[in-house]
Amino acid sequence: MPHRIDLHTHSYASGDSTTTVEEFVAAAGGVSMVAVTDHNEIEAALEIRQALPIPVIVGEEVSTADGDLIGLLLHQRIPPGWSAIRTASAIREQGGLVYAPHPFDRRRRSLNHATLNALFAATLLDIVEVANSKELAFNSEAASAAQRFSVVAAAGSDAHVPAAVGSSFTEVESLPDEEMDPRSLMAALAVGRVQWSSCDPARPYVSRIVPGSLRN
Numbered sequence: 001m002p003h004r005i006d007l008h009t010h011s012y013a014s015g016d017s018t019t020t021v022e023e024f025v026a027a028a029g030g031v032s033m034v035a036v037t038d039h040n041e042i043e044a045a046l047e048i049r050q051a052l053p054i055p056v057i058v059g060e061e062v063s064t065a066d067g068d069l070i071g072l073l074l075h076q077r078i079p080p081g082w083s084a085i086r087t088a089s090a091i092r093e094q095g096g097l098v099y100a101p102h103p104f105d106r107r108r109r110s111l112n113h114a115t116l117n118a119l120f121a122a123t124l125l126d127i128v129e130v131a132n133s134k135e136l137a138f139n140s141e142a143a144s145a146a147q148r149f150s151v152v153a154a155a156g157s158d159a160h161v162p163a164a165v166g167s168s169f170t171e172v173e174s175l176p177d178e179e180m181d182p183r184s185l186m187a188a189l190a191v192g193r194v195q196w197s198s199c200d201p202a203r204p205y206v207s208r209i210v211p212g213s214l215r216n
Contacts, residue, residue, distance in 0.1 A: 002172065007034075007035045007154050008159075009036055012044065013044035019160070019161060033055045036056060042077045043077075045060075057180065057185075059099075062082075064086075069101070070129075071087070072096055073097055078091065098125055098126045098127070102158065103128060120151070127154050128146035129156050134158045154192070159199075163201055164200070168195060
């Protein structure tokens with residue numbers, strides 16, 4: 001039976017999401033593995049990992065000086081504001097994977113061609129997001145880049161509300177091993193099938209939203 005992996009989601013800790021830990025747990029029933037990638041934070045990802053019965057990848061969408069960059073399989077938070085190269089190096093130092101979310105999207109703080117080329121040249125690029133549920137215009141451009149670089153292509157819902165979790169995903173035949181080894185995750189994704197669905201519902205901001213930390 002195929003398994004669904006959503007590599008890009010957010011919780012209340014991102015500051016622009018309404019999703020509590022309890023809501024996230026309730027919404028994740030449609031996926032077999034999920035990465036929680038809050039903006040500049042990993043604390044809620046650690047909470048959700050303890051609460052969910054499925055494997056949870058602790059990640060962080062880091063606001064680099066060159067645009068957003070996600071680290072997967074992290075153990076420690078990475079500060080915002082560094083260059084993309086320095087951030088990617090810090091991700092790798094933790095044994096994590098470097099994931100480029102919604103590249104080329106001019107409406108958001110996304111990596112451009114020059115930065116993506118630099119990461120690839122420095123062998124610091126593992127995965128390019130080619131399907132993002134909040135995106136349409138630049139998904140195909142991202143897919144072309146992943147093919148050009150011969151790196152793994154993957155999908156993420158970029159969910160900021162519970163209803164969006166799992167709306168885009170990578171379908172794999174077998175899940176990575178329980179130890180969540182980066183090589184095992186990459187091997188599973190490399191032969192996976194990217195599935196995209198548009199899902200960007202309105203976000204009813206409420207008082208429980210807290211800003212992500214911007215500690216240096």
